[in-house]
Amino acid sequence: MENASRTIKLQDSKTSSPSKRRLLKPHKAASLREWAVAMAWRIVIIAVLIAAWETVVRMELVNAFLLGSPSAILDSAIAMLQSGQLLTDALATVNATVIGFVVGSLLGSMIGLLLWFSSKLSRVIDPFVVALNGVPKIALAPMIIIWFGSGIFSKIALASVATFIVALLSAYQATHQIDQSQIHLMKSFGAKRLQMFTKIIVPSSLPWIISAFRINIGLALVSVVGGEFISSNKGLGHMIFVEGNLFNLPAVWVGVFTLMLVATCLYTCVSFIEKRMLPWNENTQQSNKSAGV
Amino acid sequence: MSSVAYEITTEKPAIQVQDITKTFLSAEGDDIHVLAGITMDIPQKEFVSIVGPSGCGKSTIFNIIAGLLEPTTGNVLVGGDDIERKTGHVGYMMQRDLLLPWRSILDNVTLGLEVKGLSKKERNELAMTYLARYGLDSFAKSYPSTLSGGMRQRVALIRTLVTQPDIILLDEPFSALDYQTRLVLEDEILSILKNEGKTGVLITHDIEEAISVSDRIFVMSKRPTYVKQTYEVGLAAEHGSAMKARTDARFKQYFETIWSELDIQMGRSS
Numbered sequence: 001m002e003n004a005s006r007t008i009k010l011q012d013s014k015t016s017s018p019s020k021r022r023l024l025k026p027h028k029a030a031s032l033r034e035w036a037v038a039m040a041w042r043i044v045i046i047a048v049l050i051a052a053w054e055t056v057v058r059m060e061l062v063n064a065f066l067l068g069s070p071s072a073i074l075d076s077a078i079a080m081l082q083s084g085q086l087l088t089d090a091l092a093t094v095n096a097t098v099i100g101f102v103v104g105s106l107l108g109s110m111i112g113l114l115l116w117f118s119s120k121l122s123r124v125i126d127p128f129v130v131a132l133n134g135v136p137k138i139a140l141a142p143m144i145i146i147w148f149g150s151g152i153f154s155k156i157a158l159a160s161v162a163t164f165i166v167a168l169l170s171a172y173q174a175t176h177q178i179d180q181s182q183i184h185l186m187k188s189f190g191a192k193r194l195q196m197f198t199k200i201i202v203p204s205s206l207p208w209i210i211s212a213f214r215i216n217i218g219l220a221l222v223s224v225v226g227g228e229f230i231s232s233n234k235g236l237g238h239m240i241f242v243e244g245n246l247f248n249l250p251a252v253w254v255g256v257f258t259l260m261l262v263a264t265c266l267y268t269c270v271s272f273i274e275k276r277m278l279p280w281n282e283n284t285q286q287s288n289k290s291a292g293v
Numbered sequence: 294m295s296s297v298a299y300e301i302t303t304e305k306p307a308i309q310v311q312d313i314t315k316t317f318l319s320a321e322g323d324d325i326h327v328l329a330g331i332t333m334d335i336p337q338k339e340f341v342s343i344v345g346p347s348g349c350g351k352s353t354i355f356n357i358i359a360g361l362l363e364p365t366t367g368n369v370l371v372g373g374d375d376i377e378r379k380t381g382h383v384g385y386m387m388q389r390d391l392l393l394p395w396r397s398i399l400d401n402v403t404l405g406l407e408v409k410g411l412s413k414k415e416r417n418e419l420a421m422t423y424l425a426r427y428g429l430d431s432f433a434k435s436y437p438s439t440l441s442g443g444m445r446q447r448v449a450l451i452r453t454l455v456t457q458p459d460i461i462l463l464d465e466p467f468s469a470l471d472y473q474t475r476l477v478l479e480d481e482i483l484s485i486l487k488n489e490g491k492t493g494v495l496i497t498h499d500i501e502e503a504i505s506v507s508d509r510i511f512v513m514s515k516r517p518t519y520v521k522q523t524y525e526v527g528l529a530a531e532h533g534s535a536m537k538a539r540t541d542a543r544f545k546q547y548f549e550t551i552w553s554e555l556d557i558q559m560g561r562s563s
Contacts, residue, residue, distance in 0.1 A: 182391050188385040204393070278395075
C-alpha cells in the first residue's frame, strides 16, 4: 500500500507538465457529472425563487404593482411575443450591439497592432488613449445622437466607440508582451519588420485581443441600451424605458430578462469563437469552462 | 581593407572578435564599462565555450557577435568580413526554446525558411529531412506543448539547422533542463553540430559542461571583461563523446584550474 502511493508520487512530480492533457481525459466523465449537478442546482434555485415570488405577491405581502409577479410577467411576455414587439426590439438591440462590437473591436485591434510599427507615435498618443479610456463612453451619447440621429446608427456608433478604445489598448499592450528573445530569434533569421509583425506579433497578440472581445461584447450591449434610453424608437432599452414610465413593471421585467438572455447568448458566441480561433491556448479552454456556459 | 587581411593561414577563422569594448550608460548617466577589449579567434568547425562569472557580459558578447548590438569600439569579422550592423549570419539556440505554441513542430522548424522566402514545398521537404535525420519526424504534426523540455530544445536546434548557418551561437541552451536530459542533450547536440560541420559557440556558466563539450574554452574575467585565459581542451573530440570526456583524468584538472581562474567568491553573489 505504502509502496504504491510512493510510486504515484514519483510519477506525479516527474511528468507534471507534459501529461496535463492526457490527465484531462479520465476526468471528462467526472467533470460532466459535476456540470449536471451544478445545472440541477441552478434549476432548483430558479424554481424556488419564482415560487417564492409568486407566493408573496398572491398573499399580498408585497405590492404586485411595485414588484410585478412571475405570472404577470409571463402573460406580458406572451402578449409581446404575439404582437411581435419583443422580437423587433430584441433584434434592434442585438443588431446594433453586434455591428458596433464588430466595427469597434476590429478597428481598435487593427490600429492597436499597427502601433507596434511606430513606438514614437504610440508614445505621443499614449496619454490621449488613456484619457479616452477613462471617460464613461455613455457620456458621449447626447453628442453621438445629435450627429447620427435617434435610429440604429447612433447606437452602432456608441457601441463602436466604447469597444474601439478597449480593443486598441489591449492590442497595443499585447504587442509589448512579446519576448525580446523571440524578436532576436527572428532577426537571426534575417526577418524584416513586416515578417515579424505577421508571423510573431499578430498571432501572439491574439489571445489578448480576443479576451478583450469578451469584455467588449458586454460594453457594446451597455452602450446600445444606454443610447436607447436616451433617444430611440425601438430596442430593448427603449422598451424598458417606455414601459417603466408607464409603471408597467411586468413589461419592464420582460425587457430585463430578455437582455439577460441576449447578453448570455452573445458572450457564449464570443467564447465559442475564441475557443475555435485559439485551440492551442490552454488558458482560453480553462476560462471557458469556468464561465460555466 | 579586407584584401590586406590574414593571408598566412589558408582557412580564415569562422569568427574573429577584434578588441571589442562596450560601454553602457547607466540610469544615473555614468559610463559602465562592460567589455574591456575582447579579442578571440574562433576557428572553423570548432566547438568553443565562453565561461565567466555571472554578470560578466557573456550575453553582451553574444549579442555583439550576432549583430544585435553594436560594440563601442572594435570589429567582429565572420568568415573574414566585417559584420557591421548586419544580422542573419549566425544561427541561434537559447535557454528557452521559443517555439511558437500556435504552430506545429513542422511549422516551427520551417519558420526561418519562411522568412528567407522558400516555397512551402521546399521548406517542408527540407524540414522533414532534418526532422527524420534526428528522429523527430513522428512529431511533425504535434504542437510544442505536448513535447518535453529536451524534445523542444532538439526541435529548436533543428529550426536553426535548417536555415543552414555556418555558425551556431548557443546561449545556455541546457540550463533549463534537468540533469540527465542535459547530459544526453549536450552529447547529442555536440555530435549534431560536428556531423553538420558547424562552428559552435556556447555561452555557459557551467564549467563542467564547457570542459566536456569544447575544443577550446575562453575564460572571461569579471567586469570590465577581458579574455583571461584560453584552454585548448578537446576532450570530447578525443573521446568522440561529451559523456566520455567527463571520465577523462584531465577533466578534473581542467575543472580545478578554471574554477580557480574564475575566482568565484563564496557568499558574494553579483
